[in-house]
Amino acid sequence: MPELLVSMSYVGRTYRRGEHSVVALDSATCHILSGDRIALVGRSGSGKSTLLHLVAGIELPTSGTVTWPALGARETLRPTRIGIVFQVPSLLAPLTVVENVELPLLLAQADTQDARQAALETLDQMQLTALAEKLPEELSGGQAQRVAVARSLVASPRLIVADEPTGQLDHPTARHLFDVLLASLEGTDTALVVATHDKAVAERMQTIWQIHSGILEGN
Ligand code: ADP
Numbered sequence: 733m734p735e736l737l738v739s740m741s742y743v744g745r746t747y748r749r750g751e752h753s754v755v756a757l758d759s760a761t762c763h764i765l766s767g768d769r770i771a772l773v774g775r776s777g778s779g780k781s782t783l784l785h786l787v788a789g790i791e792l793p794t795s796g797t798v799t800w801p802a803l804g805a806r807e808t809l810r811p812t813r814i815g816i817v818f819q820v821p822s823l824l825a826p827l828t829v830v831e832n833v834e835l836p837l838l839l840a841q842a843d844t845q846d847a848r849q850a851a852l853e854t855l856d857q858m859q860l861t862a863l864a865e866k867l868p869e870e871l872s873g874g875q876a877q878r879v880a881v882a883r884s885l886v887a888s889p890r891l892i893v894a895d896e897p898t899g900q901l902d903h904p905t906a907r908h909l910f911d912v913l914l915a916s917l918e919g920t921d922t923a924l925v926v927a928t929h930d931k932a933v934a935e936r937m938q939t940i941w942q943i944h945s946g947i948l949e950g951n
């Protein structure tokens with residue numbers, strides 16, 4: 733039986749900007765179950781990042797409720813129950829690739845040897861073993877995003893939230909990143925929600941959510 737990982741009821745998020753306010757998300761209701769593969773599609777500024785940040789518990793709604801029935805309280809979600817991949821480079825510059833990847837486990841107070849072992853295994857799975865001792869500045873954009881994906885996977889989270897993870901990559905590199913991400917989730921019930929502009933990516937997912945001007949359709 734799939735488990736209910738995230739439940740959003742009538743969730744809104746308004747940002748204040750001086751005297752104006754922007755409704756980034758307007759009364760969104762949706763559910764994420766274990767094993768789900770969801771593409772979140774919408775134009776720039778439509779509210780994709782806002783929705784994903786609320787799903788991951790990074791931001792709080794200004795109306796409505798978000799709960800994580802099978803995951804627990806918001807404070808306990810990251811970095812091990814929910815993994816996040818951002819659009820922009822997010823590796824820590826002074827740390828090597830393997831140190832970046834083991835970080836979620838160290839933050840969760842795993843044993844240092846176990847953390848290193850798990851990081852090396854995840855790097856292997858993502859075909860990144862040769863880069864383990866490199867610094868982020870030595871990586872191409874595609875390699876850096878693959879490392880960020882490895883970091884999001886290392887603690888075997890129940891949900892991966894990826895915010896346009898291939899947005900800054902050329903098409904073949906984007907496709908390769910997505911191939912290894914999907915391959916590494918195969919046979920697991922880890923859910924994946926990915927915001928994307930890329931039709932080819934969206935079509936490989938089981939469910940497509942459309943968002944227009946803060947309104948999530950068809951949920
Ligand atoms: P997307 O990821 O689809 O491009 P976002 O969720 O980033 O959309 O943004 C939705 C809307 O909310 C946009 O109009 C954006 O300018 C606004 N917005 C997002 N974050 C903030 C913020 N921190 N402060 C003010 N406005 C914001």
Ligand code: MG
Binds near residue numbers: 780781782895
């Ligand atoms: Mg965005």
